[in-house]
Amino acid sequence: EDKVVQSxxxxxxxxxxxxxxxxxxxxxxxxxxxxxxxxxKAPTFLFMLTSSGIEKKSGRLSSILDKxxxxxxxxxxxxxxxxxxxYLCAVDPxxxxxxxxxxxxxQGTILTVHx
Amino acid sequence: xxxxxxxPSRVICKSGTSVKIECRSLDFQATTMFWYRQFPxxxxxxxxxxxxxxxxxxxxxxxxxxxxxxxxSLTLSTLTVTSAHPEDSSFYICSASQRGFPTDTQYFxxxxxxxxx
Numbered sequence: 001e002d003k004v005v006q007s008x009x010x011x012x013x014x015x016x017x018x019x020x021x022x023x024x025x026x027x028x029x030x031x032x033x034x035x036x037x038x039x040x041k042a043p044t045f046l047f048m049l050t051s052s053g054i055e056k057k058s059g060r061l062s063s064i065l066d067k068x069x070x071x072x073x074x075x076x077x078x079x080x081x082x083x084x085x086x087y088l089c090a091v092d093p094x095x096x097x098x099x100x101x102x103x104x105x106x107q108g109t110i111l112t113v114h115x
Numbered sequence: 116x117x118x119x120x121x122x123p124s125r126v127i128c129k130s131g132t133s134v135k136i137e138c139r140s141l142d143f144q145a146t147t148m149f150w151y152r153q154f155p156x157x158x159x160x161x162x163x164x165x166x167x168x169x170x171x172x173x174x175x176x177x178x179x180x181x182x183x184x185x186x187x188s189l190t191l192s193t194l195t196v197t198s199a200h201p202e203d204s205s206f207y208i209c210s211a212s213q214r215g216f217p218t219d220t221q222y223f224x225x226x227x228x229x230x231x232x
Contacts, residue, residue, distance in 0.1 A: 042223035042225050043208075045223075103149075105159045105160075105161075106158060
């Protein structure tokens with residue numbers, strides 16, 4: 001059974017802190033690993049990672065994938081209260097047909113940033 | 116681009132009634148749509164995968180007679196919760212994807228919060 005595990009499950013920090021969110025996976029097939037941010041509504045796409053060691057950056061957020069050790073991290077520097085959300089990690093299997101795009105999600109990390 | 120809408124955003128209904136939720140891809144044709152369910156402070160749980168023109172594939176433990184899915188066109192999928200009960204109250208989210216457009220990943224609708232009294 002495919003499994004995606006995120007840690008920590010929750011995190012409380014103050015504005016300006018840097019946080020690192022972890023995602024490890026054990027899956028039969030792997031196409032990509034995705035990070036999403038979810039506030040009150042549906043998840044919004046952050047990053048898609050397919051290759052090991054290549055960092056993706058968007059503003060204060062960055063992410064990297066290690067396909068040998070089967071994990072990814074999401075870094076947020078200089079956190080702001082607007083970063084408070086659930087951060088979800090998901091793995092997209094490399095499969096076509098009826099399994100195409102069937103994401104396996106981790107439990108999520110609830111990040112709370114206090115002023 | 117890659118906008119997915121859901122309607123309604125919130126619905127409250129009485130126990131025993133049926134509720135239909137629509138999911139539309141607004142600016143691309145979605146060959147595959149997915150329906151998720153999410154309880155408070157928990158992750159998304161995939162309920163079913165819907166391919167246009169064919170029957171939905173349900174995940175283990177999801178009752179297909181209770182959660183009816185129709186994917187009649189490349190831009191519309193519907194989820195009908197039949198004979199809803201309070202335990203069906205949840206946040207339902209759809210996503211849509213088309214291989215290779217624009218980044219070969221899923222785009223999520225804004226979700227529908229269902230409350231069954």
